[in-house]
Amino acid sequence: MPELLHTLQVDLAAATADRSYPIQIGRGLIADTSTWQPLVEGRGVILVTDDHVGPLYGEAVQAALTGASQLTEVVLPAGESHKDMTSIQKILDAALAEKHERGSLFVALGGGVVGDMTGFAAACFLRGADFVQVPTTLLAQVDSSVGGKTGVNHAMGKNLIGAFHQPQQVVVDLDTLATLPAREYAAGLAEVIKYGLIRDAEFFAWLIDNVEALKRREEAALAFAIERSCAIKAFVVAADEREGGVRAHLNFGHTFGHAIERIQGYGDWLHGEAVAAGMVLASRLSVLRGTLDSEVVDQLTAFNQAVGLPVAPQAGVTTQAMLEAMGSDKKVSGGKVRYIVLAQLGEAVVAENVTDGDIARVIDA
Numbered sequence: 001m002p003e004l005l006h007t008l009q010v011d012l013a014a015a016t017a018d019r020s021y022p023i024q025i026g027r028g029l030i031a032d033t034s035t036w037q038p039l040v041e042g043r044g045v046i047l048v049t050d051d052h053v054g055p056l057y058g059e060a061v062q063a064a065l066t067g068a069s070q071l072t073e074v075v076l077p078a079g080e081s082h083k084d085m086t087s088i089q090k091i092l093d094a095a096l097a098e099k100h101e102r103g104s105l106f107v108a109l110g111g112g113v114v115g116d117m118t119g120f121a122a123a124c125f126l127r128g129a130d131f132v133q134v135p136t137t138l139l140a141q142v143d144s145s146v147g148g149k150t151g152v153n154h155a156m157g158k159n160l161i162g163a164f165h166q167p168q169q170v171v172v173d174l175d176t177l178a179t180l181p182a183r184e185y186a187a188g189l190a191e192v193i194k195y196g197l198i199r200d201a202e203f204f205a206w207l208i209d210n211v212e213a214l215k216r217r218e219e220a221a222l223a224f225a226i227e228r229s230c231a232i233k234a235f236v237v238a239a240d241e242r243e244g245g246v247r248a249h250l251n252f253g254h255t256f257g258h259a260i261e262r263i264q265g266y267g268d269w270l271h272g273e274a275v276a277a278g279m280v281l282a283s284r285l286s287v288l289r290g291t292l293d294s295e296v297v298d299q300l301t302a303f304n305q306a307v308g309l310p311v312a313p314q315a316g317v318t319t320q321a322m323l324e325a326m327g328s329d330k331k332v333s334g335g336k337v338r339y340i341v342l343a344q345l346g347e348a349v350v351a352e353n354v355t356d357g358d359i360a361r362v363i364d365a
């Protein structure tokens with residue numbers, strides 16, 4: 001029996017209320033026809049997945065899509081290296097070859113890579129078709145499936161081609177996490193604890209207290225952590241859909257994290273692992289600026305260690321290399337790196353007056 005544990009609403013600005021959408025969190029959802037009936041009844045469906053997730057869950061989803069008038073499955077090769085225009089072309093080719101119409105629904109079954117690409121393909125198809133996110137990684141469940149950022153990478157950089165395109169619904173099925181590899185799961189926890197740091201001190205404390213339950217992927221703990229994370233992401237997206245202001249706070253730890261990825265080479269660490277180390281550095285920067293208690297850094301460090309996340313860049317990553325890499329980050333505005341720091345636990349702010357000396361002290365600490 002399916003069990004719906006939480007339903008949240010992403011409330012976009014009143015003028016665009018038609019683009020507001022629900023996030024359902026539960027178990028047994030993706031294999032249940034009642035999840036799909038209201039979404040697909042009488043419409044064509046283009047189910048997009050990858051060659052890891054498709055064999056695990058594709059059949060169950062297809063069996064539940066009984067109301068669809070037509071069903072096309074597109075299975076892409078898994079991984080960030082395939083998040084490119086070639087994959088978009090494959091999705092669009094399949095949709096056009098099978099004569100789907102603008103009323104057809106794209107369904108993204110997979111992690112953030114599949115979600116970002118399916119959303120972008122849907123945004124492009126016949127000038128814009130609907131899509132549903134069915135995130136199957138923890139990272140996608142708490143982050144990438146909510147907020148409408150879609151796109152692909154370009155040889156010049158990550159996520160450089162894309163569109164804002166909000167899904168019709170997000171279906172988070174906790175059962176899918178059972179097959180997620182441990183490193184991918186931990187990378188998702190890095191984004192979860194980020195929400196506590198930037199917006200919710202109580203949630204941060206809860207995460208610290210419940211780290212063992214989270215490690216064991218206990219359902220109640222997971223459901224709560226995902227619900228709180230999605231609620232915070234939904235709130236931030238509703239307040240600032242296109243990242244003019246508060247949405248930038250979601251990049252806490254990411255300026256450092258992107259630099260670490262760039263120096264260490266993509267593909268070595270997962271993005272979430274680099275962000276985890278980046279958040280320790282960003283928290284230390286906040287302590288240095290006198291706004292954060294150093295106990296928070298200790299708690300974050302202990303959390304990372306408990307779940308198997310790094311707490312610092314790999315040996316050999318120099319301050320100079322970090323400064324250079326951060327200077328060329330795409331979040332640089334008007335020639336200045338905009339660091340997200342904590343004004344206190346649970347409150348992120350943008351800091352523009354950070355000196356190279358501050359960064360050196362944080363990295364060399």
Ligand SMILES: NC(=O)c1ccc[n+]([C@@H]2O[C@H](COP(=O)([O-])OP(=O)(O)OC[C@H]3O[C@@H](n4cnc5c(N)ncnc54)[C@H](O)[C@@H]3O)[C@@H](O)[C@H]2O)c1
Nearest residue numbers: 052078079111112113114136137139140144149176179180
């Ligand atoms: N749109 C946004 O707002 C946003 C936000 C954050 C990240 N992203 C993007 O998300 C992507 C990263 O997403 P990700 O971490 O989910 O990576 P991913 O989609 O590559 O998934 C990670 C790996 O896990 C596999 N997998 C997925 N679900 C599984 C499951 N249930 N069981 C077993 N294996 C499973 C995938 O096949 C893949 O090999 C990046 O491209 C990033 O740019 C987007």
